[in-house]
Amino acid sequence: MRDPLSAKAPAVTCEQVAAWASAYLDDHVGDEEKVRVVLHLAACAGCDAYVKQIAAVGRMVAGLVRLDPPAPPCEQLRLAFTAKQTGRTG
Numbered sequence: 790m791r792d793p794l795s796a797k798a799p800a801v802t803c804e805q806v807a808a809w810a811s812a813y814l815d816d817h818v819g820d821e822e823k824v825r826v827v828l829h830l831a832a833c834a835g836c837d838a839y840v841k842q843i844a845a846v847g848r849m850v851a852g853l854v855r856l857d858p859p860a861p862p863c864e865q866l867r868l869a870f871t872a873k874q875t876g877r878t879g
């Protein structure tokens with residue numbers, strides 16, 4: 790008896806899983822690729838650890854991006870610029 794899933798989704802290499810890791814975590818791979826990656830991760834501890842590491846880094850970066858950067862001193866620059874313009878005697 791043949792397994793239609795494995796026949797349709799041939800094994801991927803570790804290199805392919807590494808290349809797809811980000812897209813896989815962002816859900817940007819097709820269903821077929823996703824199945825291949827999941828099957829590979831189930832059988833390959835190295836890639837499983839790698840993808841989990843990428844996911845952890847992604848969460849960390851997402852947390853950093855949510856921090857509000859300090860506002861640039863636009864108002865002060867504008868006031869200084871205006872003062873320079875209006876202060877000009879001609």
Ligand SMILES: [Zn+2]
Binds near residue numbers: 829
């Ligand atoms: Zn692997």
